Amino acid sequence: MKLTLSNLLGFGPRRLNVSKRFNLIGEVGQGSMSKVWMAQDFELGCKVALKLLDREKTSKFESRFSGLQKPSEGEVAVSLNHPNIVKTHEQGLTTDNLSFLIMEYIEGHSLAYHVGQVAEKPIHARLDWVQQIGSALAHMHDAGWIHRDICPRNIMVSNKSQTKLIDFGLAIPDRPEFRRPGNRTGTANYLAPEVIRRQPTDQRVDVFAYSITCYEICTGELPWERARSLDAAIQHLNLPAKPLLQYVPDFPIPVADVIMRGIATNPDERWNSMEDMNAAMRDAIDCSP
Known part of the structure; x- marks a missing residue:
C-alpha cells in the first residue's frame, strides 16, 4: 500500500457499510467467487x-x-465506459473487509437464458446482439484488458434488447507478464486451444470465446458437443468445429464465414483483433440479403 498522510493518520479510503447504505432486496446471482x-x-x-x-x-x-500487482475486478470494471458494458459506480472494501462492486441493475436475463430460444428471433435481431457484444469487447481490449471468460452466462440482455458484458473477475492486463502460459482459466466450452496446451496467450483467446458465443446466438448450439470440464475443451484440440450452416442452412454465408474464422484452432488463423473481426462482421452483414 502506498503511504500517504491519510494512511499515516489512520484514515484512507472510506469503507462501505452495507447495512447502512443498502436495503438488500434479494440475491440475483452467484459465481464461483462472489x-x-x-x-x-x-x-x-x-x-x-x-x-x-x-x-x-x-x-x-x-x-x-x-509477484505481480494484478488489478482487482473492481479496478478493471470502473476503468470501462461503454454502453454495452455494465456500469460500475463504485468499488472498494466493506467494513467486513470484503471487496465490493456497486453496479447498475439490469432488468432482463442473461444471454444464456436466451440462447435456447434464438430460433424465435429473426436473424437481424441475433446479429444486432453479435455486434453489440463485439463492440463492448473491442472497447475492453482497447482499454488494455483481456476478459478471459466470454460466454453467454457473462452477458446480460436487458428488456430493451441491449446487451451488457459483465463479470471481470478473471480479467488481466494485456501485458506479457500476465499472458504467460499456465492458468487454464475460463469456461470449458469456450476455452481456446492454446490455453489447454499451456501456450502463450493474448486477446485472441477472447476472439475465440466471442466467436463461439456468436455461433451459439445464431444457431442455439455449440460448434462442438457440449461437455463438462476439460472434456469440452479437449474437443477444441482434436475435432473440427461443425459448420454453422449445418444448423441454419439459410444463414448469410459471409457472416457464417466471419464467425467460423474466429473459432479456428490455430490462433494465427483467427481474426488478429476484435477491431478486425468487427469490421469484417459489419461488411458481411451489409452485403447479406
Missing part, C-alpha cells in the same frame, strides 16, 4: 446490483499472480 444482490442504494437513490466477493476464494485466485 454473490450479487439486488439492492436499494440510499446514497445513489436507485436500485443497483451489489457484488460481494468471497475473501478466501478471491485470495486463492490472486495467489496465481504471485
Whole structure:
C-alpha cells in the first residue's frame, strides 16, 4: 500500500457499510467467487446490483499472480465506459473487509437464458446482439484488458434488447507478464486451444470465446458437443468445429464465414483483433440479403 498522510493518520479510503447504505432486496446471482444482490442504494437513490466477493476464494485466485500487482475486478470494471458494458459506480472494501462492486441493475436475463430460444428471433435481431457484444469487447481490449471468460452466462440482455458484458473477475492486463502460459482459466466450452496446451496467450483467446458465443446466438448450439470440464475443451484440440450452416442452412454465408474464422484452432488463423473481426462482421452483414 502506498503511504500517504491519510494512511499515516489512520484514515484512507472510506469503507462501505452495507447495512447502512443498502436495503438488500434479494440475491440475483452467484459465481464461483462472489454473490450479487439486488439492492436499494440510499446514497445513489436507485436500485443497483451489489457484488460481494468471497475473501478466501478471491485470495486463492490472486495467489496465481504471485509477484505481480494484478488489478482487482473492481479496478478493471470502473476503468470501462461503454454502453454495452455494465456500469460500475463504485468499488472498494466493506467494513467486513470484503471487496465490493456497486453496479447498475439490469432488468432482463442473461444471454444464456436466451440462447435456447434464438430460433424465435429473426436473424437481424441475433446479429444486432453479435455486434453489440463485439463492440463492448473491442472497447475492453482497447482499454488494455483481456476478459478471459466470454460466454453467454457473462452477458446480460436487458428488456430493451441491449446487451451488457459483465463479470471481470478473471480479467488481466494485456501485458506479457500476465499472458504467460499456465492458468487454464475460463469456461470449458469456450476455452481456446492454446490455453489447454499451456501456450502463450493474448486477446485472441477472447476472439475465440466471442466467436463461439456468436455461433451459439445464431444457431442455439455449440460448434462442438457440449461437455463438462476439460472434456469440452479437449474437443477444441482434436475435432473440427461443425459448420454453422449445418444448423441454419439459410444463414448469410459471409457472416457464417466471419464467425467460423474466429473459432479456428490455430490462433494465427483467427481474426488478429476484435477491431478486425468487427469490421469484417459489419461488411458481411451489409452485403447479406
